[in-house]
Amino acid sequence: MRTHPTLEDVAARAGVSRALVSIVMRGVPGASAATREHVLRVAEQIGYRPDSRARLLAGRRPRLLGVTLTLNHPFHADLAEGIYSSAEQLGYEVVLSAITPQREPRRAIDTLLDYRCEAAILVGALVREPWLSALGERLPVVVVGQGTRSRAVDVVRTSDAAGIRLAVEHLVELGHRNITHIDGGRGPGAAARRNAYRAGLRRHGLTPRVVPGGQSEEDGASAGRTLVDNPPTAVLTYNDRCAVGLLDVFVRGGLAVPDDVSVVGYDDSQAPYRRLTTVSQDAAQLATLAVQRAVARLEGETVPERETVLTPHLIVRGTTAAPAR
Amino acid sequence: MRTHPTLEDVAARAGVSRALVSIVMRGVPGASAATREHVLRVAEQIGYRPDSRARLLAGRRPRLLGVTLTLNHPFHADLAEGIYSSAEQLGYEVVLSAITPQREPRRAIDTLLDYRCEAAILVGALVREPWLSALGERLPVVVVGQGTRSRAVDVVRTSDAAGIRLAVEHLVELGHRNITHIDGGRGPGAAARRNAYRAGLRRHGLTPRVVPGGQSEEDGASAGRTLVDNPPTAVLTYNDRCAVGLLDVFVRGGLAVPDDVSVVGYDDSQAPYRRLTTVSQDAAQLATLAVQRAVARLEGETVPERETVLTPHLIVRGTTAAPAR
DNA sequence: CCGAACTACTAGAGCGCTCTAGCTGACTTC
DNA sequence: GAAGTCAGCTAGAGCGCTCTAGTAGTTCGG
Numbered sequence: 001m002r003t004h005p006t007l008e009d010v011a012a013r014a015g016v017s018r019a020l021v022s023i024v025m026r027g028v029p030g031a032s033a034a035t036r037e038h039v040l041r042v043a044e045q046i047g048y049r050p051d052s053r054a055r056l057l058a059g060r061r062p063r064l065l066g067v068t069l070t071l072n073h074p075f076h077a078d079l080a081e082g083i084y085s086s087a088e089q090l091g092y093e094v095v096l097s098a099i100t101p102q103r104e105p106r107r108a109i110d111t112l113l114d115y116r117c118e119a120a121i122l123v124g125a126l127v128r129e130p131w132l133s134a135l136g137e138r139l140p141v142v143v144v145g146q147g148t149r150s151r152a153v154d155v156v157r158t159s160d161a162a163g164i165r166l167a168v169e170h171l172v173e174l175g176h177r178n179i180t181h182i183d184g185g186r187g188p189g190a191a192a193r194r195n196a197y198r199a200g201l202r203r204h205g206l207t208p209r210v211v212p213g214g215q216s217e218e219d220g221a222s223a224g225r226t227l228v229d230n231p232p233t234a235v236l237t238y239n240d241r242c243a244v245g246l247l248d249v250f251v252r253g254g255l256a257v258p259d260d261v262s263v264v265g266y267d268d269s270q271a272p273y274r275r276l277t278t279v280s281q282d283a284a285q286l287a288t289l290a291v292q293r294a295v296a297r298l299e300g301e302t303v304p305e306r307e308t309v310l311t312p313h314l315i316v317r318g319t320t321a322a323p324a325r
Numbered sequence: 326m327r328t329h330p331t332l333e334d335v336a337a338r339a340g341v342s343r344a345l346v347s348i349v350m351r352g353v354p355g356a357s358a359a360t361r362e363h364v365l366r367v368a369e370q371i372g373y374r375p376d377s378r379a380r381l382l383a384g385r386r387p388r389l390l391g392v393t394l395t396l397n398h399p400f401h402a403d404l405a406e407g408i409y410s411s412a413e414q415l416g417y418e419v420v421l422s423a424i425t426p427q428r429e430p431r432r433a434i435d436t437l438l439d440y441r442c443e444a445a446i447l448v449g450a451l452v453r454e455p456w457l458s459a460l461g462e463r464l465p466v467v468v469v470g471q472g473t474r475s476r477a478v479d480v481v482r483t484s485d486a487a488g489i490r491l492a493v494e495h496l497v498e499l500g501h502r503n504i505t506h507i508d509g510g511r512g513p514g515a516a517a518r519r520n521a522y523r524a525g526l527r528r529h530g531l532t533p534r535v536v537p538g539g540q541s542e543e544d545g546a547s548a549g550r551t552l553v554d555n556p557p558t559a560v561l562t563y564n565d566r567c568a569v570g571l572l573d574v575f576v577r578g579g580l581a582v583p584d585d586v587s588v589v590g591y592d593d594s595q596a597p598y599r600r601l602t603t604v605s606q607d608a609a610q611l612a613t614l615a616v617q618r619a620v621a622r623l624e625g626e627t628v629p630e631r632e633t634v635l636t637p638h639l640i641v642r643g644t645t646a647a648p649a650r
Numbered sequence: 651c652c653g654a655a656c657t658a659c660t661a662g663a664g665c666g667c668t669c670t671a672g673c674t675g676a677c678t679t680c
Numbered sequence: 681g682a683a684g685t686c687a688g689c690t691a692g693a694g695c696g697c698t699c700t701a702g703t704a705g706t707t708c709g710g
Binding site: 341343344348355357382383385 | 690
Binding site for chain 1: 573576
């Protein structure tokens with residue numbers, strides 16, 4: 001288990017200078033085809049792999065994108081996947097920093113800064129506005145999936161208002177007049193969804209009813225327990241995980257979905273197997289746009305607008321139907 | 326957005342040498358209390374944060390643990406959380422590398438190697454044995470949650486056989502004689518669980534029946550569709566996600582759980598909200614042991630055994646009961 | 651056949667840190 | 681009071697890479 005081979009080792013063995021090997025490894029012009037091939041073969045032979053730390057240190061630009069994310073969240077997993085591939089296409093590397101119950105967002109972001117990433121893409125990071133703005137002064141920051149009052153950072157998200165409006169219109173068209181919302185508490189976008197729900201119902205002369213929820217299945221389940229004995233004809237949940245918990249309680253409580261009650265989720269993160277009607281955010285597109293925005297800021301392109309808002313779409317599956325009454 | 330302050334800047338401003346600042350920042354002995362405080366204050370003032378890349382490069386030992394994981398998997402999220410905190414306690418840093426459908430395990434592991442982490446903790450990385458062994462020759466490797474034939478790496482896992490045995494015994498004691506298993510295909514531990522299930526049933530003179538499943542809710546649901554019309558009295562699933570999909574199909578199909586059919590999951594990853602009877606693996610303990618083992622190898626302790634197998638326990642909740650018939 | 655222009659390559663500084671070796675001066679010790 | 685000890689500090693090399701500046705060698709127009 002001896003130490004890793006270095007550029008020096010490759011250079012010595014190939015009979016060329018360190019600099020030339022570097023040129024070859026980076027794939028930049030400056031070496032003849034023959035030399036290139038020879039060097040690559042030698043590198044391969046001795047199992048050389050460039051040292052990321054050194055490359056990052058020495059380069060004038062690290063070309064490193066820092067990404068925070070919440071593990072355990074399917075939607076974030078999709079975003080991460082998209083971020084990885086978009087970044088790669090644009091020649092950037094990605095370093096992940098997880099946010100967990102024990103490891104709060106600021107901690108996760110500090111780690112990214114310590115790696116001297118050039119820009120930060122924040123997924124699932126709930127930080128207060130002043131801190132976020134301060135961060136935005138230091139490096140390009142793109143917040144994904146939620147809005148912020150800060151003008152110092154970029155935002156890429158889908159319109160919560162539009163998504164909820166689609167869901168409300170769908171339910172109203174089916175004939176529902178008694179529609180409850182299980183909200184997401186302080187979760188990303190929860191306030192916007194709650195407000196849009198209220199506005200949507202008022203627009204139709206209906207009375208909004210918000211039941212406190214949260215981001216997890218458990219939150220959906222506990223909200224469900226308060227509703228199960230005297231259910232509305234339709235429920236709009238903060239997200240799919242919430243909807244899943246709700247469905248579980250409803251079905252166990254003898255309520256048929258969608259016959260007795262319709263349920264609409266949000267995110268399209270769990271939907272396929274459960275035939276859930278839901279509002280879909282295009283994770284791949286959000287990811288691509290976030291990376292593009294970060295890179296645009298880094299490369300000095302002028303992007304006047306700070307916020308990119310995509311329009312979500314409704315996917316009607318099997319958990320919504322006209323009310324029985 | 327000027328460049329970050331360096332050790333040099335702190336040293337100049339505090340009127341001391343670079344080396345002294347380094348000593349203070351690392352918290353190692355060699356500076357007086359007064360100087361220490363002074364340097365820290367100056368560092369704070371100018372917003373100095375050590376550069377991870379440089380620290381990693383210069384140090385004789387990087388004290389860096391590389392971790393692969395599958396996003397989107399609640400059990401892995403719990404492991405990651407535990408790994409972060411155990412590593413921190415032992416003075417190691419953690420770098421994550423995600424495995425996604427597009428980014429296969431080898432790719433994820435290569436990234437870790439490029440960061441020159443000292444040891445690798447593999448969560449959710451399915452790689453072939455020869456490659457794994459080759460990796461194990463290069464650096465300490467701890468595989469979490471699944472077994473391997475390779476003798477070149479350490480393994481920390483819970484006993485699949487014991488877990489399945491607990492579940493089978495539980496169902497048999499309740500009076501079930503018609504117990505089906507939905508397996509995990511080629512998933513981690515799937516083969517072991519399948520075999521244990523077969524052995525368990527035979528031990529009781531029962532006939533095993535294995536329905537092909539997989540790792541996701543969707544897999545559970547599709548297996549459920551093949552069972553729903555002619556269900557056994559009990560089903561043992563590969564994991565909780567699988568069980569969740571199964572439950573969904575069963576309940577929609579008019580089967581009451583546990584009245585008509587009992588369901589046992591595996592992992593305890595989703596259980597709380599769904600009152601699922603399941604086999605629990607202690608993620609926190611697995612994580613701690615994995616980190617400890619990696620560190621032990623790094624620090625040259627002799628650990629004769631390669632594999633640490635924990636005994637899982639059964640958590641009986643609301644999805645199992647005596648069969649109606 | 652000379653200088654310009656270009657290609658192929660190299661020397662060497664420098665990225666921000668750690669760490670060894672050594673230096674200073676105050677305090678013991680006999 | 682000379683020698684030893686020790687805490688507190690510094691100089692400087694070096695980690696493995698990138699990148700600028702520059703050196704040979706070849707081609708080519710006039």
